[in-house]
Amino acid sequence: MTNAVVFHDVTLRQGARVLVRHVSLALPAGAFALLRGANGTGKTTLLRTLMGLHPVAEGHITILNAPPAQARQRIGYLPQMRQLPAPQLEGRALVAAAWRGTRWGLPVLGRTGRAAVDRALRLADAEKLARQPVAQLSGGERQRLALAQTLLNQPPLLLLDEPLAGLDTERQVETATLLGRLHRESDMTILVSVHGETALDRFATHEIILEGASAALRDARI
Numbered sequence: 001m002t003n004a005v006v007f008h009d010v011t012l013r014q015g016a017r018v019l020v021r022h023v024s025l026a027l028p029a030g031a032f033a034l035l036r037g038a039n040g041t042g043k044t045t046l047l048r049t050l051m052g053l054h055p056v057a058e059g060h061i062t063i064l065n066a067p068p069a070q071a072r073q074r075i076g077y078l079p080q081m082r083q084l085p086a087p088q089l090e091g092r093a094l095v096a097a098a099w100r101g102t103r104w105g106l107p108v109l110g111r112t113g114r115a116a117v118d119r120a121l122r123l124a125d126a127e128k129l130a131r132q133p134v135a136q137l138s139g140g141e142r143q144r145l146a147l148a149q150t151l152l153n154q155p156p157l158l159l160l161d162e163p164l165a166g167l168d169t170e171r172q173v174e175t176a177t178l179l180g181r182l183h184r185e186s187d188m189t190i191l192v193s194v195h196g197e198t199a200l201d202r203f204a205t206h207e208i209i210l211e212g213a214s215a216a217l218r219d220a221r222i
């Protein structure tokens with residue numbers, strides 16, 4: 001696979017508003033891309049579209065060589081509103097709850113599942129949070145657990161919706177460094193929505209700029 005995400009003459013609408021008009025672009029597999037745009041330009045809607053949660057009005061999208069709804073199982077998606085459910089759970093149980101698409105209740109994990117949870121907690125730098133009740137964690141700590149959840153099933157593609165929002169500067173740098181390391185040490189394609197300059201900028205290989213119903217992909221290292 002050479003491209004992780006391909007737009008073929010795509011138009012996206014939200015109600016009567018056109019967010020993106022006749023856009024074609026191809027994001028190479030293995031990229032660390034920033035999705036940039038001011039408030040309300042359609043970053044969240046675009047990420048939801050990639051997950052198959054919002055319809056394409058015209059054209060089509062190929063993601064991991066499949067239509068979005070078929071690729072969804074292979075995508076790690078971190079939505080913007082992250083009020084973690086079940087605050088009484090400990091961090092580890094919360095992460096485990098995402099094991100292989102578990103929908104209801106807590107899965108009983110075998111050795112493979114337990115190793116996967118350990119790995120995800122380690123990658124997200126959340127090992128110290130494993131035994132703490134989620135209700136007692138800060139916003140930044142909860143976010144690390146949410147990131148561990150998205151990493152649990154080793155997805156080839158990560159979609160992160162404004163993961164730096166609401167964090168203080170130090171935590172923003174920590175999160176950006178963590179994501180930069182994840183990208184360097186894996187084959188994952190990572191697409192992260194941001195607005196303005198961020199601590200993520202220095203790790204980006206590509207940028208998708210959303211502006212006035214157009215979306216342009218550019219190489220961020222040039």
Ligand SMILES: Nc1ncnc2c1ncn2[C@@H]1O[C@H](COP(=O)(O)OP(=O)(O)OP(=O)(O)O)[C@@H](O)[C@H]1O
Nearest residue numbers: 014015019037038039040041042043044045046195
């Ligand atoms: N469910 C909805 N119904 C109608 N309009 C919506 C809905 N969700 C979003 N919109 C509108 O669609 C546009 C794009 O919203 P979206 O949340 O995708 O933008 P965004 O770039 O992620 O914004 P932000 O940076 O503020 O999170 C906005 O004008 C918004 O008001």
